[in-house]
Amino acid sequence: MALRVQAHVSYLETRYKMSGRSPTPLKSGPKRQTLAALIARALGLRCPACGQTRLFSGWFAMNDPCAQCGRRFNRAPGYLLGSIYVNYGVTAVLVVVIYFGCYFTETLTSKQLLAVLTGLIVVFPLWFFRYARSIWIAFDELFDPWPNEQESRELEKSG
Secondary structure (H helix, E strand, O other), rough: OHHHHHHHHHHHHHHOOOOHHHOOOOOOOOOOOOHHHHHHHHHOOOOOOOOOOEOOOOOOOOOOOOOOOOOOOOOOOOHHHHHHHHHHHHHHHHHHHHHHHHHHHHHOHHHHHHHHHHHHHHHHHHHHHHHHHHHHHHHHHHOOOOHHHHHHHHHHHHH
């Protein structure tokens, strides 16, 4: 464990030598975060483990790993696939609520409602993409904090 932390600290020191910032090394073992902290960090698009680093460097480009604590945001191939379900689920609920809200209040005609919902179905998932990934990563951090046993072994082998 000490080798992993030492290797991680030296990696961060090398990476941030020019910035003048002091990296925070991993503590021994994963720390459980509260649900409120994870939700706040997810909505702020921040690292779920430390809350310091931004998850995204652009609209679709993710930072990996966290520059402050070293948490990997993309833990394995297919890991972020669950965020698609989060995005789809939130979009579907939003469309159903708006549809029935407009249908029963007769605010819009059928054609207007179709146009609004079609636009929403196209635009909302693109905007919500980053939040869906952030929520998925925070959800995973709640139930399987980084590093888990397998990741700890891999870090010890590499370090």
